[in-house]
Amino acid sequence: MLVYVGKRLLIAVPTLLGVATVSFLLMRLIPGDPAQVMLGPTATAQEIARFRVQLGLDKPLWYQYVHYLGVLAQGNLGSSATTGRPVIDEIAARAPYTIELAVFALLLAVLVGCGLGLAAALRRDSLTDMALSGFSVAGVSMPVYWLGLLLVLVFAVKLRLLPAAGAATPQSFILPVVTLSLFTMGFISRQTRSALIEVLDQDFIRNLRAKGLRRRSVIGRHALRNASLPILTVIGLQFSQMIGGAVLTETVFAWPGLGQLLVNSINARDYVTVQGITFVLAVTVVMVNIVIDILYAYLDPRIRYD
Amino acid sequence: MTDIVLDAADLTAAPVARDRVLGRLWRHRSGRVGLVLLAVYLIVAVFGPLMVLWSPSSDVAYQNLFQALKGPSAQHLLGTDQLGRDEMVRLILGARYTLLIGVGAVALGLVVGVPLGAVSGFYRGWIDLVVQRIVDIVLAFPNFLLALALVAVLGPGLRNVIIAVSLASFPRFVRLVRASVLSVRERPFAEAARAVGVSRAGVLWRYVVPNCMAPVFVQVPLEVGSAILTAAGLGFLGLGVQQPTPEWGAMLGQAQNYIFSQSYLVTFPGLCILGAILAFNLLGDGLRDVFDPRVRAVVRRPKRQAT
Amino acid sequence: MSPLLEIRNLRTYFRTTAGVYRAADGVDLSLDPGRTLCLVGESGSGKSVTALSVMRLVGVGGSIEPGSKILFGGRNLACASEAEMLKIRGHEIAMIFQEPSTSLDPVYTVGYQIAEAVRAQAKPGQKVTRKAALQRAAELMRLVGIAEPQQRACDYPHQMSGGMLQRVMIAIALAGNPRLLIADEPTTALDATIQAQILELLKELQVKFGMAILMITHNFGVVAEMADDVAVMYAGRVVERGSAASVFTAPQHPYTQALLRSVPVLGMTIEDLHAIPGSVPSPLGWPAGCRFAPRCQHAFERCRLEQPPLTAAGTQESACWLTIRSLDKAREVQH
Numbered sequence: 001m002l003v004y005v006g007k008r009l010l011i012a013v014p015t016l017l018g019v020a021t022v023s024f025l026l027m028r029l030i031p032g033d034p035a036q037v038m039l040g041p042t043a044t045a046q047e048i049a050r051f052r053v054q055l056g057l058d059k060p061l062w063y064q065y066v067h068y069l070g071v072l073a074q075g076n077l078g079s080s081a082t083t084g085r086p087v088i089d090e091i092a093a094r095a096p097y098t099i100e101l102a103v104f105a106l107l108l109a110v111l112v113g114c115g116l117g118l119a120a121a122l123r124r125d126s127l128t129d130m131a132l133s134g135f136s137v138a139g140v141s142m143p144v145y146w147l148g149l150l151l152v153l154v155f156a157v158k159l160r161l162l163p164a165a166g167a168a169t170p171q172s173f174i175l176p177v178v179t180l181s182l183f184t185m186g187f188i189s190r191q192t193r194s195a196l197i198e199v200l201d202q203d204f205i206r207n208l209r210a211k212g213l214r215r216r217s218v219i220g221r222h223a224l225r226n227a228s229l230p231i232l233t234v235i236g237l238q239f240s241q242m243i244g245g246a247v248l249t250e251t252v253f254a255w256p257g258l259g260q261l262l263v264n265s266i267n268a269r270d271y272v273t274v275q276g277i278t279f280v281l282a283v284t285v286v287m288v289n290i291v292i293d294i295l296y297a298y299l300d301p302r303i304r305y306d
Numbered sequence: 307m308t309d310i311v312l313d314a315a316d317l318t319a320a321p322v323a324r325d326r327v328l329g330r331l332w333r334h335r336s337g338r339v340g341l342v343l344l345a346v347y348l349i350v351a352v353f354g355p356l357m358v359l360w361s362p363s364s365d366v367a368y369q370n371l372f373q374a375l376k377g378p379s380a381q382h383l384l385g386t387d388q389l390g391r392d393e394m395v396r397l398i399l400g401a402r403y404t405l406l407i408g409v410g411a412v413a414l415g416l417v418v419g420v421p422l423g424a425v426s427g428f429y430r431g432w433i434d435l436v437v438q439r440i441v442d443i444v445l446a447f448p449n450f451l452l453a454l455a456l457v458a459v460l461g462p463g464l465r466n467v468i469i470a471v472s473l474a475s476f477p478r479f480v481r482l483v484r485a486s487v488l489s490v491r492e493r494p495f496a497e498a499a500r501a502v503g504v505s506r507a508g509v510l511w512r513y514v515v516p517n518c519m520a521p522v523f524v525q526v527p528l529e530v531g532s533a534i535l536t537a538a539g540l541g542f543l544g545l546g547v548q549q550p551t552p553e554w555g556a557m558l559g560q561a562q563n564y565i566f567s568q569s570y571l572v573t574f575p576g577l578c579i580l581g582a583i584l585a586f587n588l589l590g591d592g593l594r595d596v597f598d599p600r601v602r603a604v605v606r607r608p609k610r611q612a613t
Numbered sequence: 614m615s616p617l618l619e620i621r622n623l624r625t626y627f628r629t630t631a632g633v634y635r636a637a638d639g640v641d642l643s644l645d646p647g648r649t650l651c652l653v654g655e656s657g658s659g660k661s662v663t664a665l666s667v668m669r670l671v672g673v674g675g676s677i678e679p680g681s682k683i684l685f686g687g688r689n690l691a692c693a694s695e696a697e698m699l700k701i702r703g704h705e706i707a708m709i710f711q712e713p714s715t716s717l718d719p720v721y722t723v724g725y726q727i728a729e730a731v732r733a734q735a736k737p738g739q740k741v742t743r744k745a746a747l748q749r750a751a752e753l754m755r756l757v758g759i760a761e762p763q764q765r766a767c768d769y770p771h772q773m774s775g776g777m778l779q780r781v782m783i784a785i786a787l788a789g790n791p792r793l794l795i796a797d798e799p800t801t802a803l804d805a806t807i808q809a810q811i812l813e814l815l816k817e818l819q820v821k822f823g824m825a826i827l828m829i830t831h832n833f834g835v836v837a838e839m840a841d842d843v844a845v846m847y848a849g850r851v852v853e854r855g856s857a858a859s860v861f862t863a864p865q866h867p868y869t870q871a872l873l874r875s876v877p878v879l880g881m882t883i884e885d886l887h888a889i890p891g892s893v894p895s896p897l898g899w900p901a902g903c904r905f906a907p908r909c910q911h912a913f914e915r916c917r918l919e920q921p922p923l924t925a926a927g928t929q930e931s932a933c934w935l936t937i938r939s940l941d942k943a944r945e946v947q948h
Binding site: 124202203204206207208209210211212213214217222225226299300301302 | 668670672673699702703704707708710712715716717718719720721729730733734769771782785786788789
């Protein structure tokens with residue numbers, strides 16, 4: 001098992017390196033002079049020149065790359081072009097909001113999604129199943145930003161039950177979480193359904209009933225346990241998707257997280273911050289996937305004892 | 307379980323030729339809905355702009371602030387937006403951009419991804435390693451985030467949106483094609499082609515690749531749906547096709563400012579986006595079932611019998 | 614001695630989008646306590662469906678038609694409730710299956726799965742602790758010939774060979790001390806030497822526990838090794854049944870005769886191979902009349918019109934108009 005963990009972490013290193021490289025290249029893709037673009041049309045030539053040196057743009061490319069990797073390893077993401085404060089501080093201040101949003105949305109999506117998928121798998125081809133199918137397809141086809149706006153329309157504007165934006169009250173948590181969770185909920189319910197159906201079709205399920213177990217035990221103790229493996233894989237992929245959704249959700253609800261910071265930075269042409277946030281979010285996704293892989297190996301004896 | 311899996315001899319199935327896929331898709335429940343929806347969108351995208359030439363709003367530069375933010379009426383069926391333009395006309399005009407971006411991004415993804423996957427899976431060696439690493443790294447980024455970052459640095463506009471969105475789909479095509487190629491290249495007919503003197507490249511492009519395309523075809527509509535979702539998201543943030551060109555995501559983004567008063571501005575662009583994505587997702591689901599080699603012909607009875 | 618299991622006119626149908634699939638269509642069987650009945654037939658003859666029908670595990674889409682009788686322990690299992698069947702499965706009737714590598718849950722140890730069977734078979738009110746169940750599991754593993762049961766109990770199914778897994782399956786089956794063991798081609802997926810070991814084991818256990826065995830097979834070698842009685846199935850029905858000795862030496866039904874003739878023997882040449890011409894009809898549309906008639910050398914008019922019932926012919930029974938015709942003739946001669 002430890003060998004697997006070691007191997008898995010080792011494989012992650014080139015990926016993380018690649019993520020850092022892509023982040024580095026992002027800045028170099030800016031058409032024209034990045035320093036000028038970031039400081040805007042009002043900046044003077046001296047300010048631009050100074051900023052160029054600050055960004056290290058006067059050095060050769062390979063030097064910049066090595067330097068970038070070096071400071072990155074120390075946890076330095078540069079300073080914001082708009083506020084001048086260290087990017088890492090800005091991220092640390094806002095990260096809890098995004099983490100909160102993503103974690104709860106994921107939890108909601110997994111719990112409800114698995115429940116719906118289970119119900120659909122057990123009542124295959126019935127009306128319940130078809131309704132659930134329809135719900136899942138709608139869920140994965142629904143743009144998260146439109147859903148957010150619709151929910152705001154219904155609950156904040158028309159019914160005046162919940163706040164439309166911000167993170168002021170505990171209730172302002174509800175709509176963003178529900179909005180963000182819907183896509184993943186639809187996806188997970190489909191995957192749960194098909195994973196369960198596939199497991200239930202296996203020989204050993206019939207054999208378990210032949211030894212006198214009731215359906216309930218067979219499903220609860222055996223089918224779900226086996227189905228949890230493919231579902232876990234899906235959850236890992238969905239987390240990545242959810243981060244993207246979080247950016248949009250935070251925009252709709254003015255939720256003060258990393259997503260909102262990202263969009264604001266883009267509008268303000270603060271590419272240092274954009275680069276920093278992109279890197280941090282991508283690294284988070286990679287880490288979460290590593291954890292899920294390890295969890296998977298732990299749950300599946302065929303991988304654990306190889 | 308003793309599900310009855312009937313083989314071809316039991317069913318009076320005709321051989322699967324390419325033109326029959328459409329027929330089978332039509333008979334498939336969600337496939338049919340997808341096809342119909344897609345047809346509607348295509349018609350609107352192609353003929354729509356011609357059909358609304360009578361309206362002054364069909365000119366993208368048109369503005370009429372006296373008519374701004376009026377609700378649905380006989381004159382403007384879906385109301386007017388903040389610059390007085392007829393909402394319905396703009397929605398109809400917007401159809402072609404949405405479809406263009408979706409199809410364009412996926413086409414680009416195919417053009418890049420299929421050859422990469424084919425070469426990677428066929429020749430193996432260091433090219434496989436390099437391609438695999440690139441794919442892993444691109445897939446490590448959340449899809450939307452990468453597209454957003456790219457459009458942020460490259461600048462908004464139709465071309466950049468297509469490039470940014472296609473970056474999400476090409477890795478998936480690479481993996482799909484590579485996996486298929488890995489198994490198809492082992493098949494006897496590939497060896498036979500070599501034995502007859504076909505060059506390695508010839509075997510790859512004329513024999514192996516055509517036999518690997520089925521899973522790619524199934525994935526294409528799903529990718530288009532995903533591309534539309536991403537592109538409209540970028541438009542929502544104001545980073546897509548720029549004003550005054552009508553694009554559904556951008557229209558939705560603008561509408562957010564008026565949600566308290568003119569809620570209809572929020573409803574309709576979103577509905578259009580949903581419909582488009584739904585059409586492609588249903589189509590993709592239908593295609594996947596149609597290409598499923600196992601024909602399961604057991605009807606489940608809703609009531610439990612004495613089993 | 615009354616039979617332990619008696620099946621009369623068992624019909625199990627599957628309703629599909631392509632029509633009604635009559636997998637078992639009038640099966641008659643009888644098994645006495647402590648004896649072994651081998652159910653023989655080609656693929657598609659309905660043997661497995663018959664066995665699953667006894668356990669009422671036919672699977673979604675299939676149903677046992679009214680009028681079917683599965684008589685066991687004074688009850689008709691065909692219309693027993695699920696609660697009643699729960700008491701029967703594992704406890705009175707146990708079943709082992711063909712493919713050992715997919716027969717067990719891959720995420721639990723074999724020890725756990727045997728212990729699970731032990732606990733499932735506990736009498737209501739009787740609490741079996743985990744420890745006690747695992748102890749019993751180790752005992753059962755020793756009983757079926759698995760060396761070092763304590764260590765083996767911690768293995769996962771993918772770590773064990775086919776033969777070992779089949780022994781585990783047998784251990785599970787024995788957990789409830791069943792009166793009847795149904796074995797659906799238990800050795801087909803195993804190597805020849807392991808096959809022999811498993812069959813030996815089954816015979817041993819049968820003597821030790823006084824179980825009856827219903828063994829499904831398409832291999833006459835297995836029949837020769839195991840059977841006290843034989844029932845031959847074709848196209849969803851039993852066409853001949855009787856003691857193994859009499860069916861082997863004097864088969865009455867043309868299908869049985871053709872089957873026995875087609876078994877290759879060492880030393881034969883290719884000219885000696887007898888195949889049965891034609892192929893098995895589809896369960897979606899059985900032909901009218903005797904189902905073997907299209908392939909039978911001796912078929913005559915009546916064969917194509919009416920289905921022959923199982924009729925006593927000497928010490929066995931055969932469903933053939935030839936038999937009935939010659940019996941009638943014999944009776945005429947007597948008068």
